[in-house]
Amino acid sequence: MIRTSGLVKRYGDVVALDGLDLLVPQGEVLGLLGPNGAGKTTAVRILTTLLEADSGEAEVAGLNVQTQPEKVKERIGLSGQNAAIDEHLTGFENLDMVGRMYHLGRRRSRERARELLERFSLTDAGDRPAKTYSGGMRRRLDLAAALVAEPQVLFLDEPTTGLDPRSRSQMWETIQDLVRGGSTVLLTTQYMEEADQLCDDIVVIDKGRKIAEGTADQLKKQVGGERIEVVLVDLADLPAAGAVLRSLAVDEVQIDEPSRRLTAGVSGGVDDLRLVLQGLSEAGVAVVDVGLRRPTLDDVFLSLTGHHTEEEEPAAGDAKPGKGAKVKDTKKEAVR
Amino acid sequence: MSSLALALADGAVVAKRNLIKITRVPEVLIWTTMSPIMFVLLFAYVFGGSIEIAGADYKEYLMAGIFAQTVIFGSTFTGAGLAEDMTKGIIDRFRSLPISKAAVLIGRTGSDIFYNAISIAVMSLTGLAVGWRIRTSLAEAIAGLLLLLLFSYAVSWIMAYVGLKVSSVEVVNNASFMFIMPLVFIANTFVPSDNLPGPLRTFAEWNPISALAQAVRELFGNTGSNPPADVWSLQNPVLYTLISVAAILAVFVPLSIRQYGKAAAR
DSSP states (O other), X not given: OEEEEEEEEXXXXXXXXXXEEEXXXXXXXXEEEOOTTSSHHHHHHHHTTSSOXXXXXXXXXXXXXXXXXXHHHXXXXXXXXXXXXXXXXXXXXXXXXXXXXXXXXXXXXXXXXXXXXXXXXXXXXTTSBGGGSXXXXXXXXXXXXXXXXXXXXXXXXXXXXXXXXXXXHHHHHHHHHHHHTTOEEEEEESOHHHHHHXXXXXXXXXXXXXXXXXXXXXXXXXXXXXXEEEEESOGGGHHHHHHHHHTTXXXXXXXXXXXXXXEEEOSSTHHHHHHHHHHHHHTTOOXXXXXXXXXXXXXXXXXXXXXXXXXXXXXXXXXXXXHHHHHHHHHHHHHO | OOHHHHHHHHXXXXXXXXXXXXXXXXXXXXXXXXXXXXXXXXXXXXXXXXXXXXTBOHHHHHHHHHHHHHHHHHTHHHHHHHHHXXXXXXXXXXXXXXXXXXXXXXXXXXXXXXXXHHHHHHHHHHHHHTTOOOOSOHHHHHHHHHHHHHHHHHHHHHHHHHHHHSSOHHHHHHHHHHHHHHHHHSSSSSSOGGGSOHHXXXXXXXXXXXXXXXXXXXHHTOOTTOOOOSSHHHHSHHHHHHHXXXXXXXXXXXXXXXXXXXXXOO
16 A cells, blocks of 8 residues: 655755655554654655655555655545644534545535544534644544545554653554554654554664564564663672573673673563562662663664664754754644 | 636635634734724824825825735735744645645635735724725725735735745744835835935836825825826826736746645744
8 A cells, every 4th residue: 555665855965765665555554663863754744745755666555656646645644743733723623624625525524523523532622722622632633634534544643752641542542443444554653662552564764764674573572572670789799690680581691880780681571570589689689770671762773773863973863853853842832 | 626616615615714713813803903003093193294295185195005005014914824834734734635736825815805805994994084085986996995905915925925935924024024114115105206216216106006006096086186107107007006916926826836835844
């Protein structure tokens, strides 16, 4: 349903996309995972006809994005990272307007608006201006707007960025319901956990290039899964603590002496954590901190590229993403 | 559906959205109509007593100028509205929908006719209150009002281009102020162009805003016995105004639509 090959987009000297290839089969949810400025939004903007690629091919729902943008627009739904709804209109008026713009006709647009308000638990708020909505409600309304014409392909650009944890998990449930219905979805995110929860397949991109691809499990395996981290009070306990960790570790125990920190990959989750605590207290080792860490996007990056997400070169990291970040800030202010 | 019919139908949806906004933020409309009232009162009472124009009553002469000025300032609304939609990302939503490329602009310029119609109505009432009178037929008076709306519609398309091009509502307002002020004042809006020095006088005589003010003045019968300047533009002000409107639309409609196609959310 979505296919790109060799997609390139430059902004001046900055390369936003550097030959990106993507393939999303019908009914699949592909997660495009990457840090700010990796090119996720650029890819979505090209696929949704908002931006023209410098070179490469892009196809959505069997249509060429460059040559048949008008037809593509009839078959897609877009929910952006900045809830693109009109805050002076009510939820109903927003959805009704979008329906009219998909040329559903007056009656069908109204019906559809009511249906979607119901489905996204916005019925009560449906006749209030969207200005009065919480962040989570706005995102739901924005998502509803993307679904008005029952699109064949759905683009969700960072659907939960900026939401509080509760709204985020609500949004996840909503999206999970949606994908159970068999929608083809391209979802971008900065959160490993989100990709894990929602996506069949994940493509990790950095600086406009694909650096890894696979299911969440495959990627985690590549990254090393969960890790237990121990910070010691006294460096003298290092050998004892190392022995405890080694008994459970699935890989080499890493030791960072200056920070008195040991980490090891484990496979047993919380059970392993309990065993480590038990082992440490039996050995009489005092600790400042013990924790179970799940791989984050940063870990994925570190293991795939050898650099942290924040350590991008300023030139590549700042030009376009800097602009994006600024936009986001001003929008947050506007929302307040 | 033909592409023009589609553009108009989609434009109507956008216009409806803009008009709903007026009911949600009525303050905007109130302040938009306050400024014409202020201008009528300021000019009528501050300058009205000091400025003498041979063969005409200054208060009556002045009204056409204030009408022209107000509808031109009113058209900045178009630019500000579009710039706001750009910064809020709603333009991205519109651009991802299968609507005509012209729809957002047709809707915006269309709904702004409503704003201008309201300010013209308020201004007329204020003018009547301070002693302005229409001295021609009803048909001519209506023609005068329609000419004002038509001209402001054309200027709206210039402002649409500016609004899509620049980065923020504030910039639209300040930038257009810089251009509109001289255009409105170097004209026969508030004083006859005959008294201006050489190049300014030529500019004023061929300034479409002069022609608009002159046309409206004639259609309202407010010229007194004062003959218009002896240049073609002011001898045939209605025709010259219509030509200007056509020229502005011919340039800025395609230019704005193209800019809309290129516009990326900021």
